[in-house]
Amino acid sequence: xxxxxxxxxxxxxxxxxxxxxxxxxxxxxxxxxxxxxxxxxxxxxxxxxxxxxxxxxxxxxxxxxxxxxxxxxxxxxxxxxxxxxxxxxxxxxxxxxxxxxxxxxxxxxxxxxxxxxxxxxxxxxxxxxxxxxxxxxxxxxxxxxxxxxxxxxxxxxxxxxxxxxxxxxxxxxxxxxxxxxxxxxxxxxxxxxxxxxx
Amino acid sequence: xxxxxxxxxxxxxxxxxxxxxxxxxxxxxxxxxxxxxxxxxxxxxxxxxxxxxxxxxxxxxxxxxxxxxxxxxxxxxxxxxxxxxxxxxxxxxxxxxxxxxxxxxxxxxxxxxxxxxxxxxxxxxxxxxxxxxxxxxxxxxxxxxxxxxxxxxxxxxxxxxxxxxxxxxxxxxxxxxxxxxxxxxxxxxxxxxxxxxxxxxxxxxxxxxxxxxxxxxxxxxxxxxxxxxxxxxxxxxxxxxxxxxxxxxxxxxxxxxxxxxxxxxxxxxxxxxxxxxxxxxxxxxxxxxxxxxxxxxxxxxxxxxxxxxxxxxxxxxxxxxxxxxxxxxxxxxxxxxxxxxxxxxxxxxxxxxxxxxxxxxxxxxxxxxxxxxxxxxxxxxxxxxxxxxxxxxxxxxxxxxxxxxxxxxxxxxxxxxxxxxxxxxxxxxxxxxxxxxxxxxxxxxxxxxxxxxxxxxxxxxxxxxxxxxxxxxxxxxxxxxxxxxxxxxxxxxxxxxxxxxxxxxxxxxxxxxxxxxxxxxxxxxxxxxxxxxxxxxxxxxxxxxxxxxxxxxxxxxxxxxxxxxxxxxxxxxxxxxxxxxxxxxxxxxxxxxxxxxx
Numbered sequence: 001x002x003x004x005x006x007x008x009x010x011x012x013x014x015x016x017x018x019x020x021x022x023x024x025x026x027x028x029x030x031x032x033x034x035x036x037x038x039x040x041x042x043x044x045x046x047x048x049x050x051x052x053x054x055x056x057x058x059x060x061x062x063x064x065x066x067x068x069x070x071x072x073x074x075x076x077x078x079x080x081x082x083x084x085x086x087x088x089x090x091x092x093x094x095x096x097x098x099x100x101x102x103x104x105x106x107x108x109x110x111x112x113x114x115x116x117x118x119x120x121x122x123x124x125x126x127x128x129x130x131x132x133x134x135x136x137x138x139x140x141x142x143x144x145x146x147x148x149x150x151x152x153x154x155x156x157x158x159x160x161x162x163x164x165x166x167x168x169x170x171x172x173x174x175x176x177x178x179x180x181x182x183x184x185x186x187x188x189x190x191x192x193x194x195x196x197x198x
Numbered sequence: 199x200x201x202x203x204x205x206x207x208x209x210x211x212x213x214x215x216x217x218x219x220x221x222x223x224x225x226x227x228x229x230x231x232x233x234x235x236x237x238x239x240x241x242x243x244x245x246x247x248x249x250x251x252x253x254x255x256x257x258x259x260x261x262x263x264x265x266x267x268x269x270x271x272x273x274x275x276x277x278x279x280x281x282x283x284x285x286x287x288x289x290x291x292x293x294x295x296x297x298x299x300x301x302x303x304x305x306x307x308x309x310x311x312x313x314x315x316x317x318x319x320x321x322x323x324x325x326x327x328x329x330x331x332x333x334x335x336x337x338x339x340x341x342x343x344x345x346x347x348x349x350x351x352x353x354x355x356x357x358x359x360x361x362x363x364x365x366x367x368x369x370x371x372x373x374x375x376x377x378x379x380x381x382x383x384x385x386x387x388x389x390x391x392x393x394x395x396x397x398x399x400x401x402x403x404x405x406x407x408x409x410x411x412x413x414x415x416x417x418x419x420x421x422x423x424x425x426x427x428x429x430x431x432x433x434x435x436x437x438x439x440x441x442x443x444x445x446x447x448x449x450x451x452x453x454x455x456x457x458x459x460x461x462x463x464x465x466x467x468x469x470x471x472x473x474x475x476x477x478x479x480x481x482x483x484x485x486x487x488x489x490x491x492x493x494x495x496x497x498x499x500x501x502x503x504x505x506x507x508x509x510x511x512x513x514x515x516x517x518x519x520x521x522x523x524x525x526x527x528x529x530x531x532x533x534x535x536x537x538x539x540x541x542x543x544x545x546x547x548x549x550x551x552x553x554x555x556x557x558x559x560x561x562x563x564x565x566x567x568x569x570x571x572x573x574x575x576x577x578x579x580x581x582x583x584x585x586x587x588x589x590x591x592x593x594x595x596x597x598x599x600x601x602x603x604x605x606x607x608x609x610x611x612x613x614x615x616x617x618x619x620x621x622x623x624x625x626x627x628x629x630x631x632x633x634x635x636x637x638x639x640x641x642x643x644x645x646x647x648x649x650x651x652x653x654x655x656x657x658x659x660x661x662x663x664x665x666x667x668x669x670x671x672x673x674x675x676x677x678x679x680x681x682x683x684x685x686x687x688x689x690x691x692x693x694x695x696x697x698x699x700x701x702x703x704x705x706x707x708x709x710x711x712x713x714x715x716x717x718x719x720x721x722x723x724x725x726x727x728x729x730x731x732x733x734x735x736x737x738x739x740x741x742x743x744x745x746x747x748x749x750x751x752x753x754x755x756x757x758x759x760x761x762x763x764x765x766x767x768x769x770x771x772x773x774x775x776x777x778x779x780x781x782x783x784x785x786x787x788x789x790x791x792x793x794x795x796x
Contacts, residue, residue, distance in 0.1 A: 011203065011222035014210055019217060019443045023224070026440060026494030030224075081494075083224040083440075094403035168211070183207060 001067050002074055003098045003197045004091035008059040009186075012085025017052035024049075024064065031081040033074070036067040046157055050100035050190065054166050059187035060089065061107070063196075065099040092197035101161070106145055106191040108157045109167045115180040119147050130173050133166075140165050140173070157191070199296060201289040205216040209280040217442035218244035219277055221291040225439040225492060227257075228265030228292045234373045236260045236267045237290050237300040237338070241307065241315035242712070244271040247775040248439070249447040251501065252344065253306045256365045258435040268293045270303075272315045272356035275709065275716070278322055288322035297323035301376065304361070304369065307346035310689035311682065311712035313353060316342070317704040320356070327701060328355055329400060339382055343369065347397075348423075348470050349642040352689050354399035358382065361395055362751060363423035364456075366433050368395040369475040395424025397751065404694060404747075405712035410735065412693065415750040423470075425788065429456060429477045437492035449497035449529065449533055450489035452482050454514070458503035459776040459791060460534075461783075462556070463567045463767050464595065466641035467503055470753060473789035474776065479510055483517045490526055498522065499529040506533045507777070509796065534570065549581045550630075557601075558608030564770045565600050567763070575612065580619050588627040590616060595654035595678075596660045597638040599767060603663055609633065610667040617672070632674045635664060637683035641690050642748040643755065647764035650739035651687045656681050682717050685711065688736040695749035696736075699729045716790045756784035 008020065015023065025045050028035050037043040046067035053059055070077075075088045082088070098164075128141040143159035158165040163193035203210065203220060204539065210216040229235075238257045240247030247253065253269065260267040273281070287296040297303055297319070305316050317327050320340070326332045329340070342353060343361035348362040361369055372390055379386035391398040402417035426432055434453075441448070457474035458467065477485075486498045498518065500508075508514065518528060534554075555575055557563045563570065579590060594609055595730035613631055620629040637657055640649040652660070657680050669673045689696060703725035708718035726733055740746060743760060749757070759782060766773055773781050776789075777796045786792040 011217075011220040014216040014220045015442060016215070016217070022444065023440075023442075026224070029494035029496065030491065055216055056207065081224075084222055181208075185206070 001065055001094050001097065002070065002091055003065045003094045003100075004074065004078070005089045005196070006062050006064065006120060007089060008053060008062050008085060010085035012083060014055050016055055017049070019193075020086070021047060021049060023086060024066075024082045027086070028066065028068075030069045031043075031077045033070045033077060034068055038096065048097055048100070049123040050104050051136065051161060051164070054168050055188065056180075057109075057185050057187060061190045063098065063100045063104070063190060065094065065100065067097075086174060093187050094197050096198070098198060100192075101195055103192045104160050104190045105163070105193050106157050107160045107167075107187050108146075108155065108191065109185060109187050110150075110153045110155050110187040111167070111171050111182045111185045112152050112154075113181050113183045114154045114171060115173050115178050117174070117178040119149065128173070130169070133169065140170065144170070154193060155188075160190070199299065200294040201286060201296065202563075203294070205282070205288055206281065207444060209277065209284065209286075213276045213280065214274060215244075215443050216277075216636065217531060218271065219273060219291075222669075223291075223439035223442055225437050227261065227267075227439070229261065229268060229574060232264065232266035233377055234260075234265040234302075235295070235300045236265055236369075237270050237295075237297055237303045237374060238267060238318075239270045239297070239303050239305045239319060241272050241305055241312040242321060242710075243361065245441065245443060245445040247271040247306075248318065248441040248445040249451075250306065250308070251451045251453060252365065253436050254435050255433060256306070256369055259366050259370045259433045260373065263373065265370065265373050266293070267774050268295065268300075269298060269322050270319070272312075272319055272710075278318065279707075282322055283787070287324050288319060298337065300338045302341055302359075302373065304341040304343060307342050307344040307353075308685045309712065310346060310352075311717075313689060313700055314704045314708045314711055316353065317356065317701065318709040319732060321704070326693050327704075329358060330355075332358075339376070341369075341372075347465065348466075348751060348753060349690065349692070350397065350399065351404075351694045351747045352692040352696040352700060354694040355701075358387075360397040360399065360421070361424070362397055362421055362753075363395045364426045364432075365395075365424075366426050368393060368424045372396060381395045391419045391421075394422050397421035399694075402750065412745040412747060415745070417750075420750065420752050423754050425473075425754060427473045427475070428771070429453070430481045436485070436488045438489060440493050440495075446496070447499065448572060449499050450486065450493055450495045451499045451501050452485050453477065453491070453502065454482060454500050454505055454508050455502040458539050459507050459796070460504060460569065461567055461644040461763070461768040461773055461776065461781065462637060463565070463763055464556070464598065464641075466644050467753060469643050469783075471503065471781065472755065473785050474507075475792055476508065476790075479514050482514060483521050486518055487521050490522055495603070496525060497527045497529055499531055499532065501649060504534055507775070537693060547595045550589040550591055551579075551587050552591040552593065553578065554611060555600060556593065556595050557605060558594060558610075558612060559605045561770055562598060562608075563603060564772050565767050566598060567767070567773050569774050571774055572612065572615070576615055576619055579616050580622075583620050583623075583625065583629075588620075589623065589630040589632070591632045591634065592616075594633065594635045595636050595638045596664070597657055599638075599646060599649050601660075603660075606660060606663045607667055609635075609664065613668065613670070613673055629672055630674075631666055631672060632676070633664075634676045636678045637680065639683055639687040639690060642746065642755050643760070645767055647691070647746065647760060648740040648742060648764065651684065651737040653682070653737075657683075681722075682711075682714065684719060684733065684766065685717075685722060688733045691740075691747065692736050695731060699725050702728050754785050754788075756782075759783045 035045040127139045143165035145157040147156045257267040341359040405414040457471040544557040706721035776791045780792045
């Protein structure tokens with residue numbers, strides 16, 4: 001098996017999760033990197049991605065595991081056949097499915113366009129209740145791990161998986177409080193419960 | 199100027215399937231700077247247009263000549279409304295160039311219900327809809343091509359050029375002429391009108407008599423359909439862009455043949471693509487391998503109007519299987535029941551098989567020249583069941599000339615026979631039959647071009663007969679909406695007086711008329727009323743001596759042939775396939791089949 005880290009930028013941020021999966025599958029086919037198939041009537045290639053990223057959010061920290069017996073320089077081969085915005089950054093041979101959908105617990109992001117505000121006071125709140133995309137009230141405070149300013153950019157770390165908070169929703173909330181309009185939201189790192197490649 | 203995706207990020211983030219509008223497909227071609235910019239426009243959604251092979255061939259024909267070619271599809275209403283509100287012009291996919299900055303925009307017009315989308319796209323591009331409002335200003339040439347170009351008259355007020363017939367060479371020839379003439383000059387239009395395959399609506403005037411019927415076409419030219427002789431040497435793109443989001447036919451497509459030997463009397467495609475021209479096995483194998491390697495698709499579709507009629511189909515399948523990587527499946531989407539062969543259907547997942555008897559009774563099948571028998575339908579169904587199929591889809595039409603309720607009841611008989619054929623052996627699953635019945639629409643350049651289209655009352659009565667007789671377990675029936683078929687029928691046999699109706703309908707918000715959920719019937723009814731045009735004058739029976747709105751176009755076939763075929767239809771006489779013998783449609787001089795190459 002091979003696990004790899006890849007990008008979703010240069011327009012690829014608008015691909016839906018299912019379409020991204022199809023693109024990776026076709027990239028592997030073009031690159032002649034064999035993938036094992038599941039058994040069953042509707043056999044599907046064994047490609048496992050991390051949790052879906054909202055469309056429109058860029059990332060340089062997506063992860064996938066594929067079942068393959070490919071020998072050779074995976075990164076070079078993959079990148080020669082992948083769409084412009086989907087490029088492998090690093091890879092390793094691994095023994096088992098890394099199950100990135102489960103082991104990624106937090107993600108770090110950066111965003112521009114959010115005006116300065118008192119981060120200390122913001123984080124001092126016990127709870128921050130917002131309406132989620134379906135209109136339900138949720139307390140997002142426990143899902144915010146860090147917020148920090150670096151020049152024009154705001155850097156922040158939010159929960160992922162069971163504890164998920166969408167970065168665009170978070171930015172939308174900040175802008176509703178402090179004005180401005182968030183742009184260029186980028187996932188910069190995925191924080192895992194274990195090592196990156198096991 | 200180009201449109202920057204980051205500037206419309208907010209719009210992209212809130213519309214459905216934003217990947218339709220970003221470009222960046224794997225395999226997209228970003229044309230280098232060029233003296234001529236052609237935009238291949240498709241007046242339907244990205245996922246429909248991206249499945250179309252013709253537009254890729256036309257774009258390639260411009261690129262081979264050193265011109266820039268890019269694509270643009272009709273954005274869905276959420277995106278279209280948003281960019282209009284934001285003042286962002288409609289842009290091309292790869293170059294992100296506003297459409298108004300191209301030298302020519304060519305719309306591929308596949309069916310009549312996308313006409314309002316042409317106006318919608320021009321409007322989003324900030325281009326005046328009517329030709330006279332663009333005259334002597336620096337706007338791109340607006341052209342149309344594709345099957346609807348054989349009767350382009352309803353669009354005559356809006357377009358500068360019509361490409362009739364095969365688009366492989368003539369479209370790019372026009373670009374060369376444009377450059378030579380230094381733009382869209384009078385000389386350019388004169389010379390373009392003289393080219394084979396080109397029609398310039400501005401150079402023709404239509405005269406009407408007191409009853410409002412056409413009495414003369416005034417113009418010193420006769421547009422002729424462009425026909426290429428050799429498909430093996432014809433332009434074919436070796437690579438094709440892989441759509442960002444799943445398209446309706448998400449697979450590689452090769453064109454096995456163009457044209458059809460059969461001559462079914464209702465089928466426009468069966469006539470307007472004559473004569474049949476084929477690619478040879480080597481060419482097709484090479485093209486399929488190149489597409490599979492460059493796209494990563496795992497399926498190749500062998501397209502034509504009737505792939506079962508390809509004389510060396512068995513050899514082709516063998517060659518493809520031997521040359522394509524393991525695991526690539528072949529799809530044969532247009533198999534007739536009389537050419538159905540269990541060997542051909544082995545590859546696909548054995549779920550559902552589609553047959554198109556088109557009419558229930560043998561009598562009516564003879565009328566429409568659908569040269570198949572009940573036995574052939576049943577034996578095809580049985581061989582499909584024997585290799586594991588447990589579902590069949592059956593396509594029929596209602597409202598065909600001479601049709602009676604007996605013909606409709608005969609559909610029930612076919613369904614019963616298929617059910618008992620399935621029941622003859624023990625099978626694992628129960629059989630599912632779905633019967634889909636569309637409404638017959640008379641089309642130009644067919645033997646039925648003079649026929650009346652059924653009225654609403656007639657169609658509803660016929661649909662009721664079918665609902666009553668097909669209310670059985672395991673059978674689902676679907677039928678087409680009357681209004682949609684009528685609108686298609688009106689524009690199919692329409693003339694240029696419909697231009698104002700089209701424009702009014704667009705003003706009233708009509709677009710995506712082919713998508714049932716978006717069709718605005720009230721607005722269409724109002725548009726006809728506001729313009730004082732009675733749609734019934736277009737769906738009525740036409741006189742044999744009447745000048746038809748498309749009669750000025752030389753499609754290569756003889757009007758007398760169509761009249762002869764109409765007589766034979768009424769006599770229930772089958773003409774049969776061109777493979778059996780030449781029926782003398784008028785194309786004998788250039789037809790390989792007429793020379794014995796069948």
